[in-house]
């Protein structure tokens with residue numbers, strides 16, 4: 001029953017329409033991010049697809065425009081493994097947009113071989129946490145000016161195996177690709193909780209989510225995970241199902257009271273820290 005519950009799919013039942021709202025989704029050219037962006041465009045928002053591969057992003061933007069009839073789907077370059085790229089994205093965005101109502105920190109890498117970002121951070125912590133940390137920091141004033149506004153951090157349940165090893169944050173003393181992912185996903189949740197605390201009263205609220213186990217390109221670096229996903233493909237969620245929890249946190253009215261919480265499906269879960 002636990003496994004069935006873990007794999008079952010919730011649905012974002014909110015019927016809220018968001019014309020005039022401005023949204024940024026990172027890693028929106030595929031997987032959960034693409035489906036999240038599509039639904040937000042469907043509801044009328046101006047949606048920025050923040051992608052490291054602009055060509056892939058443009059193809060997806062066209063697809064979303066055609067499917068939703070919303071032409072306000074824009075692609076901007078964002079490589080979260082390079083702080084110069086993050087700063088350039090934020091600078092461009094702040095120059096062209098007056099508002100930012102929803103920031104979805106969705107992009108992620110899992111189980112990649114040991115490598116470092118342009119600034120020398122281990123890739124998982126660098127992209128999944130530090131990259132989004134900097135991006136959020138650079139966009140925070142705009143989010144405050146646009147309040148009520150929301151930040152959704154796409155984490156996982158993998159955080160349960162995560163630990164913050166301050167003496168080995170960059171994985172230089174020991175490294176395990178699976179655990180490095182788990183540590184970065186724990187960092188997403190801790191960041192969400194602390195940000196919520198600091199932003200109290202500002203009108204900006206923040207949530208972390210576990211999207212479920214979803215058929216996406218996230219498993220690209222692990223043949224074992226590819227095999228597992230293939231074996232159990234019947235139980236695994238589609239990206240559209242995987243987007244539901246992010247959409248729930250972005251759209252549901254009255255969720256402000258759960259500022260800082262972690263969500264699985266459409267339930268807030270107490271992580272006990």
Ligand SMILES: NC(=O)C1=CN([C@@H]2O[C@H](COP(=O)(O)OP(=O)(O)OC[C@H]3O[C@@H](n4cnc5c(N)ncnc54)[C@H](OP(=O)(O)O)[C@@H]3O)[C@@H](O)[C@H]2O)C=CC1
Pocket residue numbers: 026027028029030031032033050051052053056078079080081106107108109110127154155156157210211212213214215216217218219
């Ligand atoms: N799939 C699952 O079962 C689960 C997923 N998650 C989380 O969901 C989120 C979305 O992942 P999912 O859709 O599954 O995976 P995908 O691999 O399908 O999508 C990941 C996205 O992140 C982008 N990305 C990776 N590195 C960077 C970077 N350096 N800069 C900018 N963008 C980058 C990818 O771009 P590109 O296409 O160019 O590589 C892609 O658009 C992740 O945070 C993941 O940890 C959590 C739990 C389970």
Ligand SMILES: CC1=C(/C=C/C(C)=C/C=C/C(C)=C/C=O)C(C)(C)CCC1
Pocket residue numbers: 003007155156157158212213228229232235236
């Ligand atoms: C236990 C179990 C499974 C494994 C689930 C795993 C391994 C989930 C991994 C989640 C990840 C990678 C989260 C990303 O953040 C399957 C294959 C679904 C089949 C049913 C039983």
